[in-house]
């Protein structure tokens with residue numbers, strides 16, 4: 001039995017069923033699980049002080065492309081809309097291999113951890129030069145992050161009327177075969193699981209109807225979740241109407257892509273009937289506000305989704321379209337954008353933080369994460385509010401209204417992954433030096 005006692009937090013925002021906020025309280029962690037929360041707890045194990053700190057559940061990231069951490073701020077992709085941006089980046093990504101996948105994933109995961117994230121999904125949909133989903137799973141295991149990798153795919157290349165170059169697409173039989181391999185090798189459905197695999201054909205404009213349907217059938221057969229990009233911008237809607245004769249919501253429904261085991265990234269352009277469809281079927285949404293701003297895609301109707309009962313979580317999206325990977329900054333951006341669209345009372349800081357924590361956990365089918373209460377996993381973010389970012393603040397809502405944007409401590413499954421603002425589980429200097437060697441190689445061509 002191993003215990004850690006987190007002591008004397010200024011405030012614990014539990015995000016439990018009653019959304020309790022506790023002052024001057026402790027959290028007792030035992031064997032990766034929260035054993036108790038309250039004042040005056042005792043333990044024989046080590047203690048970590050949370051004095052001067054706000055404590056929240058670890059944040060949950062529901063959409064990312066970790067490999068893109070090697071293609072930030074690429075000239076030619078900086079000011080383009082979605083389709084033009086993709087066409088600039090595809091040839092660069094085609095030169096990636098296993099090492100690029102591993103190192104960029106480690107970099108992206110460390111960045112997420114420092115911004116309070118304890119559970120992340122990843123969407124890897126291209127496998128050039130021997131790269132495999134295994135490369136990113138190894139990175140998550142190395143840093144100790146709870147990980148939901150998805151086996152993405154592209155199968156319709158340029159010569160078949162799709163967007164990606166032919167060199168980046170795979171045969172659909174090979175995609176399904178490798179999907180079965182990675183589920184059988186890595187998917188752990190148990191409570192407290194550190195790795196759950198999902199299936200994620202990239203988008204309606206890069207795979208066939210058949211693959212969408214086959215992936216849904218395979219996912220139901222294996223008991224894994226489904227993920228893709230949907231209704232991201234006006235070009236995306238126009239493509240759906242021209243190619244399939246319907247809107248994205250209809251396309252998803254026809255192919256088995258609705259339900260509590262499905263979550264779609266972006267959904268910026270969902271209309272009222274699509275929002276109602278998602279609410280009725282409990283289909284989840286990964287809201288990626290910074291990426292949507294960066295690519296000029298629009299403001300997702302998150303207020304309307306939440307009011308209708310659609311499960312919504314947050315995603316930083318890939319670092320080629322954000323270009324940061326800071327999840328707590330994403331929560332702030334969520335709040336700000338809903339206010340731009342709907343007025344200053346449209347979303348509180350507390351609601352945005354709820355979406356970033358238990359909201360994301362629910363989207364990923366993880367009721368064991370995203371809230372701090374006895375019996376839940378010990379995924380905990382500790383934010384120092386004595387520094388310049390939040391000096392002078394009156395309320396823990398300052399976390400999103402002011403700062404900080406990096407954690408002091410972070411626990412995943414009770415293991416301390418960040419201590420005093422530094423990642424403890426990997427050699428960060430080595431990772432950054434590998435990352436910079438690889439990006440120089442890519443720039444050199």
Ligand SMILES: [Zn+2]
Nearest residue numbers: 229265317318
């Ligand atoms: Zn994406």
